[in-house]
Amino acid sequence: MRIRLFLFCLLGIGLAAHAQTGYKIHFKIQGLHDTTAYLGYYYGESTFVRDTAKVDSKGEFTFDGKQPLLQGVYMLVLDKTKIFELVVGANQNFSMETSTADYIKDMKVKNDPDNKLFFENMVFNMERHKEADPYLKIIKDSTLTEDKKKDARAAFSKINDKVTSYQEDVITKYPTTITAKLFKANKAVKIPDPPKKANGSIDSTFQLRWYREHFFDYFDLSDDALLRLPQPLYNQKVDEYLDKLYVPQRDTIVKAIDKMVAKAKPNQETFKYLLWHCMIKYQTPEIMGLDEVFVDLYDKYFATGAMDFWVNDKMKKNLKDYADRVRLSMLGKTAPDLIMKDANDQLKSLYNIKNKYTIVFFFSPECGHCRKETPKLVEFYTKDKAKYNLEVFAVSTDTSMAKMKEFIKEMKMPWVTVNFYYSAVGHYQQLYDAPSTPTLYVLDDKKKIIGKKVPIEKLGDFLTNYEKFHKPKVASKT
Secondary structure (H helix, E strand, O other), rough: OEEEOOOOOOOOOOOOOOOOOEEEEEEEEEEEOOOOEEEEEEEOOEEEEEEEEOOOOOEEEEEEEEEOOOOOOEEEEEEEEEEEEEEEEOEEEEEEEEEEEOOOOOEEEOOOOOHHHHHHHHHHHHHHHHHHHHHHHHHHHOOHHHHHHHHHHHHHHHHHHHHHHHHHHHHHHHHOOOOHHHHHOOOOOOOOOOOOOOOOOEOOOHHHHHHHHOOOOOOOOOHHHHOOOOOOOOHHHHHHHHHOOOOOOOHHHHHHHHHHHHHOOOHHHHHHHHHHHHHHHHOOOOOOOOHHHHHHHHHHHOOOOOOOOOOOOOHHHHHEEEEHHHHHHOOOOOOOOEEEEOOOOEEEEEEHOOOOOEEEEEEOOOOOOHHHHHHEEEEHHHHHHHHHHHEEEEEEEEOOOOHHHHHHHOOOOOOOOEEEEEEEEOOOOHOOOOOOOOOEEEOOOOOOOEOOOOHHHHHHHHHHHHHHHHOOOOOOOO
């Protein structure tokens, strides 16, 4: 397996020391000689190089340092290729001996029970895979009936039980090892059956509420060793918790993040990692309006100084600038008026448009993507303007009036088009979150923002759904 190795460059991710003084990991690999070995490690979705060692003619080399390694799963790398993984736990002074014939089966570990467990588990898993393979072939055989697969499924289930029992035994006997933490972190939470209410009915919300409360029972959000795993399990658990257990609404998501932060906060490493992951996740979210979560997280954890132990002034300013830009045009806010000159040198006001819906379209004549998207908007406007009672207010972000006029003519733009440079209300970027073009907003008849950055091909669906969920309530007859 080929992997890319990155120099350690991620902002603020320090190799902080634990109580132990330094590390020393000695290797002897028969069949390896006169080369360079790297000690790599995982961090979230990336891999990094932690140390380098020269391999002598006998295949011996040592990684050592004055500061201890952060715990987790590491890897031995030769020529940018991962050779095998190992774990680094509390004990960081040990040796490993193996051969190039079979790195895993030939491995002998001295002075480290954690790696002994880790490699025994790999051998155990290889044996179980070999044992399960004939049954898997039967189960996957589409020519067989389910009845003929019954015995194979039962046999396969027993093998799975062996694996589960093996892992539970390690968790019980060696709870502080990285190997046990790996097993525990991947352990599924069993959701109990819902209780019956006094009237005999089932509480339909019980299981979801229970699962939310117990989702991290086996996954310690404050354990930074879980940041350094072969799979980005920390990210996956956080994303699953937010994406699958909560309605995608601003306040709901922020409260869910707060719960996770409370669990991660005892460890500064996990505190900053969790929060930064959520900031990135909601910086440009797939669901419209959830960028406001970014603003809330900035206000709560960065503007207050809670993250000053990590962020520098430059990063903090960048976050503030982005949050303030998003803050300008959140869903539900009244859109600021835009008063700018059109192609006829006449001032046009956004607020003079009295249609039921107004589409504010920021574009640039020099933007290649705008040249692809504008014809789509022209087609939608021509076809559905009357259906939705809408108007478009297009803002050219290029200073050239001549280029704007040429673009209007070329694209056959039939709506109100103005140039931002000739503005009576200041720069549009001080009023709207529109850092790139094209950017599109949808306003209602009160000029309230009801949609932002909606794809043009989805405008019809968006307006139809909006009207469906915002129909005036008809008073019932008494």
